[in-house]
Amino acid sequence: MSLAEEFEWFADWCVGTSPLYEKLARGVADDPYLLSLAEEIPPKRGTPNILFAAVHWHLLGGVSHPLADFYPSVTDDPKTADPFPAFREFCAEHEDELLPLLRNRRTQTNAVRRCTALFPAFSHISNEVGGEPLALVELGPSGGLNLCWDRYVYDYGDAGRYGTGECVLDTKIRSERSPPLPDEFPRVASRIGIDLNPLDVRDETDARWLRALVWPEHEDRHRLLRGATNVARQHPPELRQGDAVEELPDVLAGIPSDVPVCVFDTQMRYQLPETAQDRLRVRIEAAAEGRPLHWLSGHESADEWEGAFALNWFDGEEYRRLLAYEQHGKWLRWVR
Known part of the structure; x- marks a missing residue:
């Protein structure tokens, strides 16, 4: 599947378990800039997971940005409005900091x-x-x-x-x-x-x-x-x-x-x-x-x-x- 289709598939997978990532994935699937950024991730590493984890990593580290207001893991009172504009803005502003994570990190959860x-x-x-x-x-x-x-x-x-x-x-x-x-x-x-x-x-x-x-x-x-x-x-x-x-x-x-x-x-x-x-x-x-x-x-x-x-x-x-x-x-x- 194409990269856009991969993000759409990921969004469908998020239905009922992560409204935040569902909205973000559908937005990425239609955004040429973010798709080009996601292309920096080596193949077969779970591209959507890596992109969203790289952003999440910076927010967990205390980076100040309006996007943090949408993340339950960062704030006690997360917003429920559309998070995609803030997400795109964050990626554009912090592209240089995101690239090392996108290029070098892997999906390595411990369930x-x-x-x-x-x-x-x-x-x-x-x-x-x-x-x-x-x-x-x-x-x-x-x-x-x-x-x-x-x-x-x-x-x-x-x-x-x-x-x-x-x-x-x-x-x-x-x-x-x-x-x-x-x-x-x-x-x-x-x-x-x-x-x-x-x-x-x-x-x-x-x-x-x-x-x-x-x-x-x-x-x-x-x-x-x-x-x-x-x-x-x-x-x-x-x-x-x-x-x-x-x-x-x-x-x-x-x-x-x-x-x-x-x-x-x-x-x-x-x-x-x-x-x-x-x-x-x-x-x-x-x-x-x-x-x-x-x-x-x-x-x-x-x-x-x-x-x-x-x-x-x-x-x-x-x-x-x-x-x-x-x-x-x-x-x-x-x-x-």
Whole structure:
């Protein structure tokens, strides 16, 4: 699709969840100047997300402009009038400051609530390996917040509450079969993330970029991000820079061969070309021939739970559907 069509598509996606971005996206789609500015963003990085996050980043940093009055993440009493004239004016006035972000940043959200699905998935795999500590390797971890999964509190309603701390993740279970939720978290031997551009939440610039990627109206996601960022600053995960597919063999080689490994990713694979996805599968399967290895991988579901996110499980021998959950972990349906 053309760039204008991409912004129209994005606007349709925002209906009902972000009135601000819906209005802005439709305005950009009809504006030659803003479309030319958006062309500065490298392909396949989620152009609308990057453009809006770059503007949001500057507003979160305290840049004074009438546009800030439309952002719930910046003001307590946001305007509901048409924000597009102020948005266009902001971009024209701050083009030089926007360009470095447009050219160099990526869409790297950390949907922390997805940990409500990862927790029972890790518990399931822990049971499969007899409770041995797991070496966790996340592909595309961004700021590594999901690697801190066992430092959060989980509220599953009637199914129970687990963990201690200030960052509380809640979800609803939509299945007759209860997920495996042990009294204690599965043990972790090590945790490593591999990312082309890992973000360090201890760095204010990177932390603000994570905030900027969260849509302005999504206060609950902003709240969870603040809590998870505080956790990661106290317990920073090990993040390595590099191509996740290419670096994975070296990372696995550094883990003792008798330690069971769980490789996992949530929203990383869809960004890979098919050739890279094929290489990743080949490397996972090859590694599983010489050691206990499991792989959890998320992707969009195409079954009756369309619009959900499915978490697939490779147990070292075959691929099995493990569970499905709605984007951002708002509910969980356990199917294994």
